[in-house]
Structures are given as structure tokens and as C-alpha cells.
Amino acid sequence: MKRKDTVKLISADEMEFVIDKDAVMVSQTIRNLLTSPGGFAETKLGEVTFPEISAVILERICQYFYWALQYSRGKETEFHIEPELTLELMMAANYLHT
Amino acid sequence: MERKTIELDQGWDYMHKGIKKLRRILEGLPEPPFTSEEYMMLYTTIYNMCTQKPPYDYSQQLYDKYREAFEEYITSTVLPSLREKHDEFMLRELVKRWGNHKVMVRWLSRFFHYLDRYFIARRSLPALNEVGLTCFRDLVYQEVCAKVKDAVIALIDKEREGDQIDRALLKNVLDIFVEIGMGQMDRYENDFEEDLLQDTSAYYSRKASSWIEEDSCPEYMLKSEECLRKERERVSHYLHSSSETKLLEKVQHELLVTYANRLLEKEHSGCRALLRDDKVEDLSRMYRLYCKIPRGLEPVANVFKQHVTAEGTALVQQAEDAASNAPGVQEQVLIRKIIKLHDKYMAYVTDCFQNHTLFHKALKEAFEVFCNKTVTGSSSAELLATFCDNILKKGGSEKLSDEAIEETLEKVVKLLAYISDKDLFAEFYRKKLARRLLFDRSANDDHERSILTKLKQQCGGQFTSKMEGMVTDLTLARENQASFEDYLRSNSAAHPGIDLTVTVLTTGFWPSYKSFDLNLPAEMVKCVEVFKGFYETKTKHRKLTWIYSLGTCQINGKFDQKSIELIVSTYQAAVLLLFNSSDRLSYSEIMAQLNLNHDDLVRLLHSLSCAKYKILSKEPNTKTISQSDYFEFNSKFTDKLRRIKVWDSFSAVFFLMLFSLLVVCIYWDEKDLNFVNLSLC
Numbered sequence: 001m002k003r004k005d006t007v008k009l010i011s012a013d014e015m016e017f018v019i020d021k022d023a024v025m026v027s028q029t030i031r032n033l034l035t036s037p038g039g040f041a042e043t044k045l046g047e048v049t050f051p052e053i054s055a056v057i058l059e060r061i062c063q064y065f066y067w068a069l070q071y072s073r074g075k076e077t078e079f080h081i082e083p084e085l086t087l088e089l090m091m092a093a094n095y096l097h098t
Numbered sequence: 099m100e101r102k103t104i105e106l107d108q109g110w111d112y113m114h115k116g117i118k119k120l121r122r123i124l125e126g127l128p129e130p131p132f133t134s135e136e137y138m139m140l141y142t143t144i145y146n147m148c149t150q151k152p153p154y155d156y157s158q159q160l161y162d163k164y165r166e167a168f169e170e171y172i173t174s175t176v177l178p179s180l181r182e183k184h185d186e187f188m189l190r191e192l193v194k195r196w197g198n199h200k201v202m203v204r205w206l207s208r209f210f211h212y213l214d215r216y217f218i219a220r221r222s223l224p225a226l227n228e229v230g231l232t233c234f235r236d237l238v239y240q241e242v243c244a245k246v247k248d249a250v251i252a253l254i255d256k257e258r259e260g261d262q263i264d265r266a267l268l269k270n271v272l273d274i275f276v277e278i279g280m281g282q283m284d285r286y287e288n289d290f291e292e293d294l295l296q297d298t299s300a301y302y303s304r305k306a307s308s309w310i311e312e313d314s315c316p317e318y319m320l321k322s323e324e325c326l327r328k329e330r331e332r333v334s335h336y337l338h339s340s341s342e343t344k345l346l347e348k349v350q351h352e353l354l355v356t357y358a359n360r361l362l363e364k365e366h367s368g369c370r371a372l373l374r375d376d377k378v379e380d381l382s383r384m385y386r387l388y389c390k391i392p393r394g395l396e397p398v399a400n401v402f403k404q405h406v407t408a409e410g411t412a413l414v415q416q417a418e419d420a421a422s423n424a425p426g427v428q429e430q431v432l433i434r435k436i437i438k439l440h441d442k443y444m445a446y447v448t449d450c451f452q453n454h455t456l457f458h459k460a461l462k463e464a465f466e467v468f469c470n471k472t473v474t475g476s477s478s479a480e481l482l483a484t485f486c487d488n489i490l491k492k493g494g495s496e497k498l499s500d501e502a503i504e505e506t507l508e509k510v511v512k513l514l515a516y517i518s519d520k521d522l523f524a525e526f527y528r529k530k531l532a533r534r535l536l537f538d539r540s541a542n543d544d545h546e547r548s549i550l551t552k553l554k555q556q557c558g559g560q561f562t563s564k565m566e567g568m569v570t571d572l573t574l575a576r577e578n579q580a581s582f583e584d585y586l587r588s589n590s591a592a593h594p595g596i597d598l599t600v601t602v603l604t605t606g607f608w609p610s611y612k613s614f615d616l617n618l619p620a621e622m623v624k625c626v627e628v629f630k631g632f633y634e635t636k637t638k639h640r641k642l643t644w645i646y647s648l649g650t651c652q653i654n655g656k657f658d659q660k661s662i663e664l665i666v667s668t669y670q671a672a673v674l675l676l677f678n679s680s681d682r683l684s685y686s687e688i689m690a691q692l693n694l695n696h697d698d699l700v701r702l703l704h705s706l707s708c709a710k711y712k713i714l715s716k717e718p719n720t721k722t723i724s725q726s727d728y729f730e731f732n733s734k735f736t737d738k739l740r741r742i743k744v745w746d747s748f749s750a751v752f753f754l755m756l757f758s759l760l761v762v763c764i765y766w767d768e769k770d771l772n773f774v775n776l777s778l779c
Contacts, residue, residue, distance in 0.1 A: 009424065032208045032211060033137050033138065033141075043717060047134060048134050048138065049135050051138075051142070092667070094149075095145055097211070
């Protein structure tokens with residue numbers, strides 16, 4: 001997988017997740033970041049750090065991204081959320097504007 | 099996950115650092131670009147400050163601070179830099195600052211994005227983007243827009259005078275006007291366009307007033323066309339497209355509308371002169387320029403109409419004057435010339451004037467004026483009919499190829515449209531057609547039918563129904579004659595001894611012919627009876643009336659020197675045949691035998707004894723016929739030809755009502771009509 005088509009998401013506890021760019025664009029916030037004018041040194045490297053999101057949540061979020069993509073392409077399945085994660089997941093979603 | 103509450107000052111302090119960094123980047127100072135971490139931190143700070151529980155929910159304050167950030171930057175940095183510059187430099191600075199501002203808005207609204215999601219909607223406040231633009235508009239734009247506008251217009255005028263200007267710069271500046279309207283064009287229109295239009299009007303008004311004095315009409319038009327082209331180009335390069343119609347309208351008004359009359363009426367180069375000199379290109383230009391102006395073409399069409407009328411009338415006058423020298427010929431020449439005139443100006447209408455209805459109308463009206471004038475006593479209807487006759491008859495004055503004939507006939511029919519008394523034309527045409535058909539003078543059947551088709555298309559079936567009937571009659575007559583000949587072959591007893599050709603015509607189709615009865619010689623009487631017998635076998639319930647005035651006979655005259663074939667009318671034949679039984683007859687004897695009236699008899703005898711060919715000799719040998727004259731067969735008569743035609747001055751045009759259903763014209767053919775000393779061959 002080419003570097004250009006992927007983005008690395010880093011959680012608060014320094015877990016790294018490598019995701020497709022398409023998937024990551026589901027998040028408005030991340031999209032804004034990556035398309036801001038001026039160009040980041042870092043966007044060229046494609047890394048984003050989330051100091052307030054834990055790895056568990058971030059992982060779930062990545063899964064959500066992919067599910068959202070699939071859903072928009074017609075595959076209508078269900079996205080299950082474990083109840084104990086719900087609150088944090090929602091807050092993260094709010095933060096990421098997803 | 100626990101979050102520390104962020105105090106406003108603390109949070110803002112952090113944000114402020116980010117804003118300062120952004121400002122430095124915009125000013126072009128050496129500053130490393132934002133990292134994604136920095137970005138996220140800034141975003142997160144805002145996010146947290148907005149999602150904290152009250153009283154730490156700082157959305158409102160942050161919203162205000164956002165605006166203040168712009169205001170502060172503008173007042174401290176942007177405005178001063180603009181104020182110290184002028185004209186083109188100011189424009190450049192403005193464009194740069196605007197660009198920067200847009201970038202700043204984008205960045206800050208990304209950072210503050212969370213506000214956009216919930217806060218503004220809840221409080222029905224303008225979005226961050228709008229806030230940013232509004233700051234620029236209220237603080238910067240308001241102050242400089244008048245100066246900017248003046249600078250722009252000055253540059254435009256400079257370009258109009260021929261200088262090169264920075265078109266890209268102007269485009270950028272004008273884009274600001276458009277964008278600052280935030281969806282509405284009102285800023286562009288009120289703050290810029292209005293003055294532009296005024297300035298344009300003034301500029302072109304000045305130009306026009308000097309050009310109209312110095313330049314000829316074509317030159318002026320060329321310049322106008324060029325100006326319009328340049329202005330159009332100007333719009334496409336840097337003005338907003340919505341300005342195009344308004345701008346061009348102003349230019350057109352100043353250059354073309356204000357001076358329309360002066361331009362067209364210019365003495366040696368105006369519309370009239372252009373038409374006179376056949377300046378097709380200039381006329382096309384005139385059309386192009388004026389067709390976009392409402393009612394702009396009317397004066398041009400008027401001049402066109404007057405010109406064509408004048409030319410046509412001149413032709414008619416020419417023909418009138420020349421007719422005294424060479425009667426008969428001039429009329430044909432006139433029609434030809436009128437056709438040419440029509441072709442020429444129709445081409446103008448289709449090419450120069452792009453087939454515009456106004457010009458079609460002008461042409462039509464012009465032709466209607468002079469096409470209905472009489473020339474040397476003949477109406478145009480008659481002239482046209484004579485013209486057709488010349489083309490269609492054998493040995494006519496026009497020797498043309500088939501296509502040329504077709505073309506000419508088409509044009510003639512078109513001319514007919516302009517003649518008001520078309521019925522008159524129909525009458526003249528019918529009479530001439532009858533003559534052509536009956537005396538076999540028609541050159542080509544196809545052409546005859548072709549023109550009838552064209553006339554039918556133009557004037558309707560009613561117009562041509564009789565004429566078509568006439569042509570059909572002839573065809574039927576030929577078939578009839580064939581069956582007559584068969585009939586004679588099978589009934590040899592009925593044969594009259596003379597070859598007889600009969601043409602049967604339908605009354606109503608043909609013009610009326612007068613024919614008075616005369617006492618036919620015995621030989622002819624027999625012929626009539628035989629044909630009647632034949633005809634009754636074919637159709638009953640029809641009455642035949644014989645028109646002797648249209649008949650011809652071929653008589654073999656055995657003169658002393660040699661035999662000569664004489665082609666004479668039926669009446670003349672009747673007179674001559676009398677001399678088969680008597681050598682010498684007096685006027686009164688002839689009259690009694692034939693039962694004619696004086697006028698006709700005098701004419702007849704004149705044609706045989708006092709005209710070119712003296713078949714009969716007259717006593718006394720005077721030039722006129724008197725009732726006491728005596729006539730004898732002139733055996734001494736001779737001529738170098740073997741076959742001569744003796745003209746009879748009967749004309750075939752009389753107006754009488756005929757009751758019969760059919761009218762028959764007799765065409766006697768040759769062989770053995772006796773004429774003194776003639777033996778039966």
C-alpha cells in the first residue's frame with residue numbers, strides 16, 4: 001500500500017493505526033486538517049495524533065470509518081456498539097465530527 | 099478520561115499564539131508551517147472550551163474573539179498598508195490582502211469549526227466564514243472601494259486609448275467586488291458597474307462626436323464595430339459577464355443610436371451612396387450593427403426601399419423614352435432589366451440583410467410601386483404576358499437553353515407577385531397561349547406545363563384552371579384527330595375528298611372568338627357534315643360551333659409561270675374558290691355569294707388584291723376597295739417562293755357570349771382545293 005493513499009492515526013497511548021485515506025475522510029475534522037491550505041509538513045507524511053482519544057476507542061472508530069464507506073456503497077449491515085464504549089465513542093465522534 | 103477545565107484566558111492565550119503564527123505566515127515572514135499536531139491542538143482547545151460545562155462554556159466569548167482577531171489584524175496591519183499606496187500599486191496590495199484574508203478565514207474557521215456546528219445554529223448567528231468576510235467588507239472594502247473603482251476605470255480608459263494594462267490584476271480586483279457581495283451582485287453593480295457604464299457613455303460620446311465629423315459612413319461603422327468587439331473582449335477578460343449586455347448597450351447607444359440619422363444620411367458615403375455604389379460589405383456591416391438595436395433597421399430599410407423604387411422607376415422611364423425609337427423591343431428589354439434588378443436586390447436582401455423580414459417587405463413594396471406603371475400605353479400585366487409569349491413561342495426573340503428558360507419563367511412568375519392586376523395578366527396570357535396552341539407556335543410543351551405549374555403554386559388553382567384546360571384540350575384534340583382519321587379510313591364513302599384536321603375546344607377554357615357564318619363553298623360544306631357525323635358517334639349531347647376565323651387553308655394555285663402553294667384563311671379560301679367557277683366577279687356578286695358584311699369583305703378583298711401578293715387583279719387598279727370594283731384571277735402572278743402565306747387582317751379577339759358547349763376551330767389541310775385551271779391531283 002502506497003504511503004500517499006493511507007493515513008496514520010495515533011492514539012493517546014501511542015497506538016498507531018494505518019487507515020486508507022478514503023476511510024479517514026469520513027471524519028470532517030480530519031478531512032479539514034488534511035485539506036487545509038498551506039500544506040503541513042506532516043500531512044505529507046500523513047500522520048495525525050489524537051492526545052485525547054484512547055486506542056480502544058480509536059480502533060472502534062477506524063472500524064466505523066470502514067463500515068460507513070461500505071454502507072454508503074450500498075452494503076447495508078449493522079454497526080454494533082458495545083454499551084460500555086458508547087459514551088466515549090459518542091464524544092469522540094463529536095470531536096471528530098463524524 | 100478526565101479533562102481539565104480550561105480557563106478562558108488560558109485557552110485564548112494558546113489560541114492567540116496560533117493566530118500570531120498564522121499572521122506571520124501570511125506576512126511572508128519565515129515561519130514553519132503548521133504541523134498536524136498543532137492543528138489538532140488548536141482545534142481541540144476550542145472543542146474543549148465549548149463542551150465544558152457552564153460557566154466554563156465559552157462558546158459566545160470564543161465567537162466574539164474570533165471576530166476580534168480579524169478586526170485587530172485588519173486595523174493594525176492591513177489598512178495601513180493599503181492607505182499608503184495609490185493607483186495600480188494600491189490595487190495590487192488590495193488583491194494580495196484579499197487573498198491573505200481568505201486564507202486566514204479558512205484556517206481560523208477550521209480551528210473554530212466546532213462553533214459552526216452547534217453554536218451558531220442555536221443562536222441563529224452568521225457562520226464563521228461569513229463573519230470573516232464581513233469584517234473585511236466593513237473595515238477594508240468600505241473604505242477603499244471608491245478609490246479602487248476610480249483606479250480601475252482609469253485603467254480601463256487607458257486601455258481604450260491603446261495602452262497595455264495588467265488584465266489579470268483587473269480581473270482579480272473585480273472578483274473582489276463580486277465575492278464581497280457574498281452571493282449578491284449588488285456590490286459589483288452599485289459600487290463599480292454603475293460608474294463604469296457612466297464613464298463608458300461619456301467616453302464614447304466624446305469619440306463619436308469627433309468621428310462623426312471627420313469620418314465617412316463606412317469608416318465610422320468600421321470603428322464602431324471595432325469598439326464593440328473590443329468591449330466584448332474586455333468583458334470576457336476581466337469584467338463580470340453580467341456587464342456585457344449593459345456595456346454594449348451603452349456603447350451602441352452613443353455610437354450608433356445617437357448619430358443614426360447623421361450617419362445614414364451622410365452625403366457621399368451614407369446608406370444611399372453605399373447602395374448606389376454596390377458596397378455590399380459596408381451594407382452588411384450596417385446591417386450587423388443596427389440589427390441589435392431596437393427599431394434600428396427601419397431607417398435603413400426605408401432608404402433601401404427608396405433606392406430600389408428609384409432604380410426601378412428609372413428603368414421604366416428609360417423604356418418609355420426609348421419606346422418611341424423602337425417600339426415592341428423596349429418592352430422586352432424592360433422586363434429583362436426588371437428581372438435583373440430583382441435578382442440583384444434579392445441577393446442583397448438574402449446576403450447583406452440576412453433575409454430579414456423588414457427588407458423583404460421593403461423590396462416588395464418598392465417593386466409594387468414601379469411594376470404597376472404603364473409603359474407606352476401597355477400595362478405591366480400585358481408586358482409580362484408578352485414577355486412570356488416571346489419565350490414560349492417558336493422563333494421567339496429569345497433564344498435560350500432549356501435551363502435558362504426554366505429559370506427565366508420562375509423569375510417571371512415571381513415578378514407577377516408584385517403586379518396588382520393579376521387577372522389582367524391571366525387574360526393576356528390566355529389569349530397568347532391560345533394563339534400559340536392553335537397555330538402550333540408553342541416551342542416546347544414541357545415549358546408550357548412548367549410555367550402553368552409555377553403559376554398555380556403562386557396564384558392558386560383557380561388562376562390556372564382555364565389555361566390548363568386549354569393545354570389538355572390540345573392533347574385530346576390530337577387523339578380525336580387520330581380517331582377521326584381511323585373513322586374516315588373505315589368509311590371511305592364519307593370521305594370529303596379533302597384532308598381535314600379539326601381541333602375541338604372546350605368553351606369556357608378558351609378566350610371567346612367571334613366567328614360569323616359565311617356561305618361555305620360546297621367542298622367545305624361536305625367536310626363539316628362528315629366531321630359532325632363522326633363526332634356524333636363519339637359523344638352525344640354536345641353542340642359544335644365552327645370558328646372559321648381561326649382556320650387556315652392550303653390552296654394550290656396554278657399560275658402561268660408556276661404553281662404556288664397559298665396559305666390563306668378560311669374566308670380568303672372561300673373567296674378564291676369562287677373563281678373556280680367564274681373568271682370575273684363583281685364586288686356585289688362576291689358579297690351575295692358569300693353573305694359577308696361590307697367591312698369584312700373589303701378587308702378580305704384588300705388582302706388578296708391590294709396587298710403584297712396580288713392573287714386577284716382588280717378593276718380599277720386602285721389601292722382601295724370600292725363597291726363598284728371587279729375582280730379577276732391573276733394568272734400572271736408569281737413569286738420566287740413556292741409557298742406563301744397571305745395575311746388576313748382578321749384578329750381573333752372578339753368578346754361574344756357563345757351558348758354552345760363546344761367550340762370548334764377548323765384547320766383545313768391541303769391537297770385538292772380547286773382553284774381555277776387546277777386539275778385534281
